[in-house]
Amino acid sequence: MIIEGLLKLLFDFGNLLVGIFPNLAENTFFSEIFEGVEFFYLISVAGYLIIPSWLFSVIMTNVVFWLVVQMFWAAVEWVYQKIPGVN
Numbered sequence: 001m002i003i004e005g006l007l008k009l010l011f012d013f014g015n016l017l018v019g020i021f022p023n024l025a026e027n028t029f030f031s032e033i034f035e036g037v038e039f040f041y042l043i044s045v046a047g048y049l050i051i052p053s054w055l056f057s058v059i060m061t062n063v064v065f066w067l068v069v070q071m072f073w074a075a076v077e078w079v080y081q082k083i084p085g086v087n
Contacts, residue, residue, distance in 0.1 A: 051059075
């Protein structure tokens with residue numbers, strides 16, 4: 001019950017902090033500027049100006065691959081450390 005109360009206070013404080021920030025959809029300044037333009041289209045255009053799309057896909061593929069390898073190896077270590085007598 002003590003932990004539940006502490007977590008409730010923590011989550012209520014987090015909701016308070018998130019509630020302080022205004023909703024960008026209600027902001028008329030942004031809605032007038034970007035009316036009819038999708039957010040992901042703007043991100044893709046901005047991203048294409050910085051690096052080419054093929055390079056971005058290669059970088060993201062490498063990052064995802066190494067994260068999967070690291071997670072797989074952590075799972076393998078966790079399994080073999082659970083076996084008694086194996087260090």
